Amino acid sequence: MNQPPRTRRVFDPSLLKSARERAGMTQHELSTRLVEREVSTGVQREMIWQWENGARIPRAVALANMADILGVSLDSFFRQEEVA
DSSP states (O other): OOOOOOEEEEEOHHHHHHHHHHTTOOHHHHHHHHHHTTSOTTOOHHHHHHHHTTSSOOOHHHHHHHHHHHTOOGGGGEEEEEOO
């Protein structure tokens, strides 16, 4: 019996960076906007760099706020990956 491959959605740092660049924002501008929302008070430009380069994964609330700020869907930060 052939079953379709199982997949899962995974955070893709390059998609975050692409969305920020399409919005014409710098890392500093995005971190400032996140702090203004009082949800991510500890976010600094370096944190955005770490997220965009895969060194860290942002929390769900930060992802949701970045999607809103950048005018994209939350799904735009994720890609499909086959599960073995």
